[in-house]
Amino acid sequence: MKLFKIRGGVHPDDRKHLAAGQSIEILPMPALLHIPLQQHIGAPASPAVRRGQHVAKGDRLANGQGVISAPVHAPTSGRVMGVGSYPAHHASGLSVPTITLKPDGEDRWGDSIQGVADPFALDPDEIAARVAAAGVVGLGGATFPAAVKLNLRKKYRLHTLVINGAECEPYLTCDDRLMRERAEAVIDGIRIMAHALGVERVVIGIENNKPEAQASMVVAASAYPSIRLARLPTRYPMGSEKHLVQTLTGRETPARGLTADIGVVVHNPATAFAVHEALRFGYPLVSRVVTISGGAIAQPRNLQAPLGTRIQDLIDYCGGFREEPARLISGGPMMGQPLPSTRVPTVKGSNGVLALTAAETNQRDPMPCIRCGSCVQACPCGLVPLEMAAHARTGDLEGAVKLGLMDCIGCGSCSYVCPGHIPLVQFFNYAKGEMAARGRVKQKQAETKRLAEQRTARIEEIKRAKREAMDRRRREAAAKKQAEADPPAPATITEQPVAAGTEA
Amino acid sequence: MSIETPAVTAGPFAHERVSISRTMGLVMLALLPATLFGFWQFGWPAIHLFIATVLAALLAEAMSLRVAGKPVRPYLMDGSALLTGWLLAMSLPPWAPWWIGVVGSFLAIVVAKQVFGGIGQNLFNPAMVARVALLIAFPLEMTSFVAPTPLFSAGAPGLVEGLAITFGGQGFDAFSGATVLGHVRTELGQGEALSTILPGLYAPVSGAIGTVAGSLGETSALLILLGGLFLLYKRIITWHIPLVMLGTIALLATLMHLYDPEHYTGALYHLVSGATLLGAFFIATDLVTSPVSTRGQILFGAGCGLLVYVIRTWTGYPEGVAFAILLMNACTPLIDHYVKPRIYGRDRKGAPIEYADGAGANQ
Numbered sequence A: 001m002k003l004f005k006i007r008g009g010v011h012p013d014d015r016k017h018l019a020a021g022q023s024i025e026i027l028p029m030p031a032l033l034h035i036p037l038q039q040h041i042g043a044p045a046s047p048a049v050r051r052g053q054h055v056a057k058g059d060r061l062a063n064g065q066g067v068i069s070a071p072v073h074a075p076t077s078g079r080v081m082g083v084g085s086y087p088a089h090h091a092s093g094l095s096v097p098t099i100t101l102k103p104d105g106e107d108r109w110g111d112s113i114q115g116v117a118d119p120f121a122l123d124p125d126e127i128a129a130r131v132a133a134a135g136v137v138g139l140g141g142a143t144f145p146a147a148v149k150l151n152l153r154k155k156y157r158l159h160t161l162v163i164n165g166a167e168c169e170p171y172l173t174c175d176d177r178l179m180r181e182r183a184e185a186v187i188d189g190i191r192i193m194a195h196a197l198g199v200e201r202v203v204i205g206i207e208n209n210k211p212e213a214q215a216s217m218v219v220a221a222s223a224y225p226s227i228r229l230a231r232l233p234t235r236y237p238m239g240s241e242k243h244l245v246q247t248l249t250g251r252e253t254p255a256r257g258l259t260a261d262i263g264v265v266v267h268n269p270a271t272a273f274a275v276h277e278a279l280r281f282g283y284p285l286v287s288r289v290v291t292i293s294g295g296a297i298a299q300p301r302n303l304q305a306p307l308g309t310r311i312q313d314l315i316d317y318c319g320g321f322r323e324e325p326a327r328l329i330s331g332g333p334m335m336g337q338p339l340p341s342t343r344v345p346t347v348k349g350s351n352g353v354l355a356l357t358a359a360e361t362n363q364r365d366p367m368p369c370i371r372c373g374s375c376v377q378a379c380p381c382g383l384v385p386l387e388m389a390a391h392a393r394t395g396d397l398e399g400a401v402k403l404g405l406m407d408c409i410g411c412g413s414c415s416y417v418c419p420g421h422i423p424l425v426q427f428f429n430y431a432k433g434e435m436a437a438r439g440r441v442k443q444k445q446a447e448t449k450r451l452a453e454q455r456t457a458r459i460e461e462i463k464r465a466k467r468e469a470m471d472r473r474r475r476e477a478a479a480k481k482q483a484e485a486d487p488p489a490p491a492t493i494t495e496q497p498v499a500a501g502t503e504a
Numbered sequence B: 001m002s003i004e005t006p007a008v009t010a011g012p013f014a015h016e017r018v019s020i021s022r023t024m025g026l027v028m029l030a031l032l033p034a035t036l037f038g039f040w041q042f043g044w045p046a047i048h049l050f051i052a053t054v055l056a057a058l059l060a061e062a063m064s065l066r067v068a069g070k071p072v073r074p075y076l077m078d079g080s081a082l083l084t085g086w087l088l089a090m091s092l093p094p095w096a097p098w099w100i101g102v103v104g105s106f107l108a109i110v111v112a113k114q115v116f117g118g119i120g121q122n123l124f125n126p127a128m129v130a131r132v133a134l135l136i137a138f139p140l141e142m143t144s145f146v147a148p149t150p151l152f153s154a155g156a157p158g159l160v161e162g163l164a165i166t167f168g169g170q171g172f173d174a175f176s177g178a179t180v181l182g183h184v185r186t187e188l189g190q191g192e193a194l195s196t197i198l199p200g201l202y203a204p205v206s207g208a209i210g211t212v213a214g215s216l217g218e219t220s221a222l223l224i225l226l227g228g229l230f231l232l233y234k235r236i237i238t239w240h241i242p243l244v245m246l247g248t249i250a251l252l253a254t255l256m257h258l259y260d261p262e263h264y265t266g267a268l269y270h271l272v273s274g275a276t277l278l279g280a281f282f283i284a285t286d287l288v289t290s291p292v293s294t295r296g297q298i299l300f301g302a303g304c305g306l307l308v309y310v311i312r313t314w315t316g317y318p319e320g321v322a323f324a325i326l327l328m329n330a331c332t333p334l335i336d337h338y339v340k341p342r343i344y345g346r347d348r349k350g351a352p353i354e355y356a357d358g359a360g361a362n363q
Helices: A124-133 A146-154 A174-181 A183-197 A211-221 A241-249 A269-280 A311-317 A374-378 A385-393 A397-402 A413-417 A424-485 B020-068 B072-076 B080-090 B098-114 B126-137 B159-167 B180-189 B204-209 B221-233 B240-259 B267-272 B276-283 B294-314 B321-338
Strands: A024-026 A033-036 A060-063 A078-087 A095-103 A160-165 A201-207 A227-232 A264-267 A287-293 A301-306 A327-330 A352-356
Touching: A024 A174, A033 A078, A060 A095, A124 A146, A124 A183, A124 A269, A146 A183, A146 A264, A146 A269, A160 A174, A160 A183, A160 A241, A160 A269, A174 A183, A174 A211, A174 A269, A174 A287, A183 A201, A183 A211, A183 A227, A183 A264, A183 A269, A201 A211, A201 A241, A211 A227, A227 A241, A241 A264, A264 A269, A269 A287, A287 A311, A301 A311, A311 A352, A374 A385, A374 A413, A385 A397, A385 A424, A397 A424, A413 A424, B020 B072, B020 B080, B020 B098, B020 B159, B020 B221, B020 B276, B080 B098, B080 B126, B080 B276, B098 B126, B126 B321, B204 B221, B204 B267, B221 B276, B240 B267, B240 B276, B240 B294, B267 B276, B267 B294, B276 B294, B276 B321, B294 B321
Parallel strands: A024 A301, A160 A201, A160 A264, A201 A227, A287 A352
Antiparallel strands: A033 A095, A078 A095, A287 A301, A327 A352
């Protein structure tokens, strides 16, 4: 199919050969699982189990809270050891609410787990509800609740479902393996999602460095003419959903908007697989495929691991470290984040754990900017990173915003090519975080002001009502006096109206 | 300026195999053929001048860094000072006395670069600032060119004679010659027509190969072009500035030549003469002092080309590349301010894109 050009981008050494040849292996059940209550974007789930309680595989451990949230399920059967806190799968390593589960070794599904014979007979709302109940989130790494995206049909005129199998991050091969080995299931999930979205067209985008995945998906989709495969040029960040959609449709997503604004919804193949499992078998999302790779890993692998597995368990299964890694990263090397330790658990968004050697990270001390413009050429968003960084560095955040800071997708192409090794993304993340903090402060101030004004108005209203009541009583007293002085009028009792609004 | 180093927590955790010293090194590699040709063509005095100029540049850089309290070693090793000295030496008359090179290097490094804040901070190309300052301050030394006397050829100065020419202040009247540009300019000024001036003085072939009088490293158009193509191939520079600059010069020269062939030389003459190619591929494309956006670079290249032609044709100087590039350097901040790439998802004015058919929005 015809593809359109996107601007910028880089060609990092993809290093996929390390793990691409390894079939998905199912990790033996670890001794202990640490399942965080927030493994998605949105509100954290609230615990639904008590310490000591025995749960079956797939039982709900915590309920989603609000519209943008997702429940969390038991990855295996066992006993809840505690509902406490544990270091997060996050660069900060801060402790977050986590349920600790001790597997009983039976790995027994709950009795209520039941699939649907024909998902296509279901109402789209029903599909979305089941996906939501299964705790499925975007498994490409963004972890946005999948059901919310399936419900976009209510607000937008959608025409295309795009499956983002670009997997443009170096090293990562989990989607590649999934598409190679479980293509039928992935295609089934895709068809269920297309049905839920009510779209006619499905395009699966896979980069040309994954010919096997392309081939197996073509075979699996051959019975369905509405599903087409796009062979994408291998270029980072092809997997940025806005850029992928532009490559496929030639249209840019309007700034600050969603791809749904141009009628397209993007999902990841692993998400499609999870939807397939949820609808056909009733399985909630309790495990995922993780790529364990990097030059410091003895035997890079693709593992299907229960959520909550400690990173250390994954690494141990891969033969441990070949050498002391310079960096331990969750996700890909371009947009992933450093992990503070190997104690942290695997979560729904963990698509990779990389242990990189110093030679691989090629980190150097930054030098001054020589204005070479490499970053400008590399930026897929048409920004001028060197200027944004200069503004952010001096604390002029408004200046950086004016230059388009909020249009930055944080892909890291600019930092990747910078000959001065300037940590541009670090500057941008700092500026974005600081702007968000300022926004929150501003919002808080506005809210405080609004509440204070309301209170003042309320007090004024009370005073006014009291004054009026007093005036009325005075008038009535005067009238009474008058009446006593005058000859009594024919008996008409005027009903006393109750003063309204005096109660605060 | 020193960049504070944050404890890096943001990616990417991979990096292309690039560095500032690699960039500078590749530029120097690209300059090498033309430089060696200059050494061969102008002999020992040129080699001595080159060494003196480059060493002075390194010395000036080291002293400035020391004064500024910056770490000397990493900044000296980035290769920028070496490149500046190199480019300056290439633009000097090959038999100029040593102090021309040394004074030039100090002007370039101290005044044009370090005073602005060091690498990446200078507004003007340091080598060109020095060249222009020298031209204005020492017009005699800066316009005394020699006819090519290839190394080891009969009559060429030996090592010792070369030392005497570069360091001993010994005149070299016997060898003096004017550049083609200078000669033509003078003759035109005296009312001669091109049809009488050019024959015997200029041939496109010798101009392209470089067997003519001229600056140390500027005479061989072909070798400089080769270096420029190497830089394009290595993606150190993009085609925008050189191609647009050369195209503008060629266009103007062709139009004026068609208008009056007796007084305006043709495009090829302008392209192979003087510093045109060196300027287009190595000076105008200086990363620090040229615009960063593609459209800005096109504008910049066109401005350079226009000014080169105007200065060469209608002002008192026969050569205008240095002036043209410096003038456009001054415009670079302005160009970068107004000419920016279009941001993804926005129109040129910065408003979010709207589609006429409403795209996916529910009406």
